[in-house]
Amino acid sequence: MTGARLLRGAVGAAGFFVVGELVIRYGISDDMDFPPPSTILLETGRLLADPDFLAGVGATLANWALGLLIAICVAVPLGVLLGSLPPVERAIRPILEFLRPIPSVAIIPLAILLIPVDEMMKVSVIVYASLWPILINTLYGMHDVDPVAKESLRSFGFGPLAVLARVSVPSAAPFMATGVRIAAGIALVLAVSAELVAGGVAGIGVYVIQAGSGNRMDLMMAATVWAGLFGVAANLVLMAGERRLFHWHRMRTGAQS
Amino acid sequence: MTRKLRCYAVALGVTVALTLAGCGGSDDGGTTSANSKGLEKTTIKIGALPIPDPVSLYIAQAKGFFKEEGLTVEPTPITGGAVAVPMIESGQLDISQTNYVSTFAAVAGGKKIKLVADMYQAGANCFVIMVPSNSPIKTVADLKGKTIFVNNLNNIATLAVETQLKVAGLSKDDVKFAEKPFPEMGNAIKAGQADAGWITEPFITANQSANGFRKLADTMTGQTEDLPIAGWMATEEWVQKYPKTLAAFQRAIAKAQQLASSDRKEIEAMLPKYTKIDAKTASVITLGTYPSELNTNRLQKVADLMLEYGYLKSPIDVKSVIAAPASSG
16 A cells, blocks of 8 residues: 555656656747756765755754744743633733734744844744644634543642643643644744745855855755755654654544554 | 643743844854954944945955954845845844945935945946837937836936936926836836836846846946945944044955955856856946945035935035044954
């Protein structure tokens, strides 16, 4: 089953590659100075030997990881707190609903103006953007806790904190994990976007700017391919983690992979 | 989950502690070495675009001119003039590249900015209007009613084009300006999004060889001949707070500018190191000149031109915008 799926995936990717190559080499190439996929792939491989690019990857991923970590540390406790205190949640909800839909990329210019340290500015926008999916998912998770389980524990004489730790949080955990996975993708987008807008000493986005200024479309695309691969890798790792940790949840909800 | 949270919390605490320790450490290093030269600040972050204009920053870095002055410089690629002003205002950067038209416009808008060193001056064929080889546009006068790409609206780009339109008997109302980043101009013009583009290096060379574009006009002639293009800026507050650091920076940059203006090979060797311009392109692109001192008369020409073409509502005395180098060398 997985073998067949892999094969089909590979055929799809190869077909896309070949069509792209042909179109760019023989089709619309007269009107566009765009490197064919084979050139981009070659440069994508070569970037692994480019110390500038590797330093950039290090910087981007460090900001990404730190931002995501802080977002988790803030959003999960906050979500649990709000989720267990419905009156407070109702009071805060309008602010959340107002802030959440603001496109995070739009706050980058504001952050540049307000935050004096470049890395801090970038981490801040990453935290801001990745906060929402984790917080909202945690809230949904807290709402979804089985009331019967909570009541049973309470009737056995457990205090509210014990109920929280033994029933509510574990039961909401799969939602939190999904929130983190969604946030990881958004955080990567913001990590690179902040670099594209503000520059910086090093980063994948900084590398793309430099490549663009030097008229190296192939390098721009190659760096972009890597950014995409990091996103895919992060998603795969987190998804595998979710599947392992919360197998029971998947069984209960009957969700398909 | 709670245990995991605790792990996260510990990890975060350690990260924050390390970060703070790191910051503290570098500050300490700064003050101790500052004592030897008397500089108020020894580590400075400098914003520069990855283009040929700020080459002397990298020359000064590579040749150790900053080190001789007791300065540790962190060159930081920036994306454009638009973010440079907020970045020096917030303190993310100490000094940044700027173009004079943007600076004077910002000063007229009430920004407290000082020019601290000169960087780049236009030469012949540095900034040209280009069209596809088969374009019916043969002269600047043919641009009437056409769309022209510039990298920024209401900037040096549109000003330079306007001076050429004037020579041809046109004004900015006779054409349409549209904004497009340099790397995308060639493809966009080929695709018919505009009829012409205001283009600089390395894109002049690239569009000539890859796209077969031809030069319609050199925009740095007549009123704009030898026009000062770009310089280094800092906030007024920064200039007042760090006079010795500024003087050290100015001496190192002036030295590198002299080297750049006297030997093109120095520039060609440096370009592939901080831009993605390859060595072959670096050896053929057209470059401007690299003046060693901020000349009030030359810069006043830019401000006056801006006033003439309506980029400034009232005249600016350029002298008040310049933070002159300290006389002691």
